[in-house]
Amino acid sequence: MFGNEIELLQETYYSIKHNQRRSFLSGFGIAWGILLLAILLGVGSGFQAGIMGLFQSFAQKSLYVYAGTTSQKYESFKEGRRITFSEDFIKTLRLKYTEIDAISPEISTSIPVRNNARDGVFRVTGINADYMHIRILEVGDSGRILTKADIQQTRPVAIVGENVKSILFGEKEALEKYINISGMLYKIVGILKNDNIFSASEINSIYIPVSCFLRNVASDNQFTSFSLYLKQNANASKFENNLRNYMAHYFRFKVKDEQAVYIANLEKQTSTFESFFNWLQGFIWFIGVCFLTSGMVGVSNIMYTVVKERTNEIGIRLAVGATPHSIIRLILLESVLITVISGIVGLIIGKSILLFIDWLLSMHENILMHKTELNMQTALAALSILVLSGIIAGLFPAIKASSIEPADAIRYENRG
Structure with missing residues (x-):
């Protein structure tokens, strides 16, 4: 039994080897399709991880309310x-x-801020201690966030973005130093981290206790967002x-x-993005399967040519006792081998390209895409599609080959 299987594999191998150009052309479409599918899925997964990672800067069950x-x-x-x-x-x-669980006003204005001879116009925002947990704002290891005591005691303290620190202090240490906001000195107790695209938007921000803002900065005690x-x-x-x-x-x-009032529900927005990415992944699979289908049609056409070229051989096999079932197996195996080998080559090249993309991404910060990802389940699903496409591509040529009459096949003159 195993001898017959080995013999069948050897015959298929020699057939592919002796017709390398034909085999390459038949497998190119499959390799190209699986390569594009791997790249699209990998880049799509990296983009999804990057976008969803941005929401980690916000508490998932948070709402932002804006008056109009x-x-x-x-x-x-x-x-x-x-x-x-x-x-x-x-x-x-x-x-x-x-x-x-937490609620905070959010009152902002852009005003001049000074430190001795240096000055700049920055966005100053009045908040309470809860806001730091809603936005998940983080400061450097040597600093701290605003506390309830800061708000209750109207302490003149501030948390600043990196650009504020650079403009007002240059290369000097900013922590525990003072800045002048609307004629009052505020002690810097923290410098905001800058490790994602949202925190990067805070480089020109200054956060102070809302009690200080309402007393020293705001013209009244009304505000339009929380x-x-x-x-x-x-x-x-x-x-x-x-x-x-x-x-x-x-x-x-x-x-x-x-x-009158606009409410931004982060959980709802996150769900919308998840639905979008699920749709996008399905669309990518559709495009990839379309490429594979075109490759499958190419393999099928090549296999019809194979059957035509080997008509005499098939006729002789049938004449000496080969069964139609063995002929079908021979043609199908060649089709599946070409398809699977081409697909594996496409996957390897696709993964190599994804690794190159990862290397490029590692050279940049604050980008909307994380490391690309092509997981094992995706690879197995793609290989399963390849095996199925190889079977389908070779099925009809194989059936045609098995239905050849031995006498007609032996008399057939291959003019191709």
Whole structure:
């Protein structure tokens, strides 16, 4: 039994070896298709990991609320009314909703900031201690984040971005030094890390206690945005609806008036991105399978040529006792071997290209793509598709070969 199998493999090997150009042309389409599929899937996975990794800079169950201007009439109120928040409203939300784990105002303005002879215009934001956990802002090892005591005692302390530190202090140490904001000196207690694209956007930011901001920087105690973080067992979508309904009642605007208040639900946005990447991965598989199908058609055409070229040989085999089943096996095996070998070559080249892309990515920071990834399951799925395509590509030529009449095949003159 094993002798017959070995003999069959040897015959297939010699057939492929003696027709190298034909075999190469038939396998090129398959190799090209699997190579492109591997690259697209690997780059797609790296891009997905990069985008989803950005959301790690935010608490997953966080919501960001932005006040706007009403666009619809409500009872006796006309449209065009500006909505603003206050600290009392924030405290009311904290008491009303037990789902809230952290909540913070977010009041920003761009103003000049000085340090002796150096100065610059930076975005100064007033926050409370909860905000550092909502945005997951991190500082260098030798610094610290803002605390509840800083807010409660209105301590003039600040956390600054790297660019603020560079402009105001150059190469000198900035921690424990002072900067002048609106005529008041603030002690720098932390310098923000710059290790992803979102933290990179904070290089020109300065964070101070909201109590200091309202007392020394703001012209009034009203603001237009706040953020909050929900407990892990809370339903973010349900809470978003409840919050909108409550604010519509509190500020007297229509619930469907989205211009009055905009709520960014990070969990919902993350889910949207995940759905998009699932669709994208499916689309990549579709494109890859289309390439493989075109290669499979090429293999099938080549195998029809093989059957035509070997008509005399097939006729002699049938005449001396070979069964139609053995002829089918012979043709199918050649088709599958060409397909699988071409596919493995395509996978190896594709993986090599992905490794080269990884090397290029390692030379850059804060890029929207992590290391490319082509996992084992993907490789096995691709090889399974290759085996199936090889069987399909060789099936009809094999059936045609097995149905040749021995006498006609022996008389057949191959003019190709």
